[in-house]
Amino acid sequence: MEGAGAGAGFRKELVSRLLHLHFKDDKTKVSGDVLQLMAELLKIFVVEAAVRGVRQAQAEDAPRVDVDQLEKVLPQLVGERGSWRQWRCPAGWP
Amino acid sequence: MSSRRGSFLSTKLHCSSCLPCPLYFEKFKPSEKLQEHGTERLDARHLDSPLRLKAAVHYTVGCLCEEVALDKEMQFSKQTIAAISELTFRQCENFAKDLEMFARHAKRTTINTEDVKLLARRSNSLLKYITDKSEEIAQINLERKAQKKKKSEGGGKNSREPAEAGVVESEN
Numbered sequence: 001m002e003g004a005g006a007g008a009g010f011r012k013e014l015v016s017r018l019l020h021l022h023f024k025d026d027k028t029k030v031s032g033d034v035l036q037l038m039a040e041l042l043k044i045f046v047v048e049a050a051v052r053g054v055r056q057a058q059a060e061d062a063p064r065v066d067v068d069q070l071e072k073v074l075p076q077l078v079g080e081r082g083s084w085r086q087w088r089c090p091a092g093w094p
Numbered sequence: 095m096s097s098r099r100g101s102f103l104s105t106k107l108h109c110s111s112c113l114p115c116p117l118y119f120e121k122f123k124p125s126e127k128l129q130e131h132g133t134e135r136l137d138a139r140h141l142d143s144p145l146r147l148k149a150a151v152h153y154t155v156g157c158l159c160e161e162v163a164l165d166k167e168m169q170f171s172k173q174t175i176a177a178i179s180e181l182t183f184r185q186c187e188n189f190a191k192d193l194e195m196f197a198r199h200a201k202r203t204t205i206n207t208e209d210v211k212l213l214a215r216r217s218n219s220l221l222k223y224i225t226d227k228s229e230e231i232a233q234i235n236l237e238r239k240a241q242k243k244k245k246s247e248g249g250g251k252n253s254r255e256p257a258e259a260g261v262v263e264s265e266n
Binding site for chain 1: 144147150151154155157158159160161162163166168169170171173174177178181182183185186187189190191193194197198203204205206207209210213214220223224227228231232235
């Protein structure tokens with residue numbers, strides 16, 4: 001039961017619809033491999049946000065992860081040119 | 095796994111920001127195929143509306159956060175989960191537009207794994223992870239195709255007999 005298949009994840013159908021929602025060209029297509037890969041990427045994105053939120057809450061001795069903690073970690077995760085620059089696999093999380 | 099999902103549903107997500115009423119999540123149960131449920135509402139066609147897509151994203155995000163919560167022994171507030179889910183939904187727009195542009199730049203209409211790797215270029219470790227994943231996925235798909243070919247040729251049973259005989263001998 002490695003992290004790769006186990007647990008929750010984004011279904012291919014959902015990923016496909018999410019992408020197609022924003023395509024400008026009707027002719028744009030997505031291969032099946034890409035859907036699986038994008039599902040992984042989205043999963044990483046969510047887990048990374050969650051784990052960073054946890055770290056922030058732990059640093060603040062907060063009882064749980066609230067929006068206050070999340071707000072502090074979001075800029076590094078999402079915004080500006082340096083998005084993903086500090087991404088690294090959290091220990092124990094594949 | 096199912097008990098975990100059950101507990102998530104019972105929290106009756108009720109964030110005031112963007113979600114439809116909590117009853118939505120009672121209907122929208124996890125399933126591999128969207129057509130599993132009898133109700134017309136859950137037909138794949140109805141996933142077209144952005145609101146329903148958001149709800150589906152929210153559900154998956156909730157499941158993932160619950161796994162993290164269990165692992166790190168730290169709870170997430172409902173608003174946090176809603177915020178991450180909104181963020182993910184918005185990030186999809188960036189991803190989709192970038193992917194489309196990358197493919198178009200390469201004069202293709204079909205997005206392939208190279209385009210996804212370009213998306214992940216900003217962080218070396220992320221790029222490596224995605225590259226490894228793409229190779230893993232390609233490998234799995236190759237093996238599946240090979241298995242399908244074997245089945246259709248009907249040669250599966252014959253190749254097994256010598257292996258079983260070998261096992262019996264070694265036990266003696």
